[in-house]
Amino acid sequence: MQLLTEIRIGGFGGQGVILAAAVIGKAAAIFQGGYATMTQSFGPEARGGSSSAQVILSTEPILYPYVAHPDVLVVMSQAAYTTFTPQLKPGGILITEQEMVRVDKYPNGVRAYGVPATRLAEELGRKVVLNIVMVGFFGAVTNLLEPDALRKAVADSVPPAMQKLNLQAFDKGFEYGSELIEKLAENGYGEELVSLESA
């Protein structure tokens, strides 16, 4: 974990945005011995409305609770992409649900990674775990947190009957991300949004 990493996750209500943020925060604060503060924007968060959450990870106690310019932005809807991408820090990381978000531009120096999380979740039989696929992918491409801490946080955040499915979802996203990073190491990182297809 680094001294201070600010993360924003956005999507629509029902995609599990808040849970994804909670898993990341929990991994850092409980399973990796660091600090994490999660806050969420409160709006009309019924299914289909917009939803966003912010998590700050740090090796030291976190004093200022809000995120203005995230280091990592995870977006699962076009609206979230449009709203939040301009706030990304130079040198930051953009992670998209590549079939929900059409990426046209993003700030210079930002690295963008895409994952078909909804489709991967559907392959597991339940679309609802797309958020945990995203968390797995996030874990692999950012390398901010220990995969084991994230895995434990996933298991700790869902009901026992749903643990197996969610851990499969996490692994699927993580493996997809790892494969992508390996390919990029071989082929180099281009300017466009990278996904397994384009890498």
Added chain:
Amino acid sequence: MHADPKGVLTGVHFLDGDHACCEGTLAAGARFSAGYPITPSTEVVERFAWRIPTVGGIFIQMEDELAASIAIQGAVWGGAKAFTVTSGPGFSLMMEHIGYAAMTETPCVFVNVQRGGPSTGLPTLPAQADMMQARWGSHGDYAIIALCPNSPQECFDLTIQGFNLSEEFRVPVMMMLDECVGHMTEKVVIPEADQIEVTPRRYTKLPPEEFHLFEPREDLVPDMVKAGDGYRFHVTGLTHDERGYPSMNVETQDVQVRRLQDKLKPLANGRALCETENLDDAEVVVVSYGITSRVAQRAIQLARAQGIRAGKFRLISAWPFPEQRISDLAGRVKAFVVPEINLGQMVHEVARAAAGRAAVIPVSHAGGSVHNPDAILKAIVEAAR
């Protein structure tokens, strides 16, 4: 006395401040809550309503805040530890019964998760603008205790302390959260029940024929009884004598109302809850509370990095206000900087205690967010000049 394990969710959790506050009430022994849910405090009672059937107790969703704030007092006289939860508009409606709790010396807890006001204001955004209302909102002379947690962990810890103080002094205790702390999620460690101290209610040992309901002990706090134990008693908001009977005359009023204030004197100075840092060499002291104390801490770090001798004075109990300690500091520091998410409330207390011996500089914010640390830093830099 240790906490009852039934109410203690021992473990390491990732909870928001509202949920942590709820766990604090359960650990403290609260087994009754009545509420009229309102953003941003709803999660406290939502969780209580979910948890209480397995712990053993009652939650009632009332018709309004007046009903909620008096139902809890009925429960207290029936032997329960009880609390209610609200935010600005509901807090305004509860004022009459906060006065009743003060006058009848009913130990109970009011959780106020502050949002922007006045009126319905900013339901989902933070403010700290109910601080004076917490102290003075009901009519007449009385005193209360108000605690200001700045993290979910403290929402748990201080809620237990709030219940304990309400039992010790028999006063209503205000838990002054704000939307930011209430909706912020962080690690919360809940210890084993035998690691949690709870203050039991002090019931009289006297037989009914010798017992007087409002006869104070040496510490000015009377012992209690509860319904069903064979004591005949009368609880009234009218000025009453030691037997609890209405006695509306100058002498009784003087004795009773003075005692309501005097019984909290030990808290005001010696035992006031504060958190201080770098006061020994400080030329500028930042006085803050609640979420603002975290942002202020950042500003203090930035000021120290610039070579300014800034110190921290965090009010954990805003009421009683630690007047003596601020007064002692006023003699040797250049200035107090007081950031708060209102247009100036606790800053007046600081100024009163400083009594002109140090500059007192407010850093106000009308609400809806927290300060930018740079705004506080700027005030510190100017104060040090």
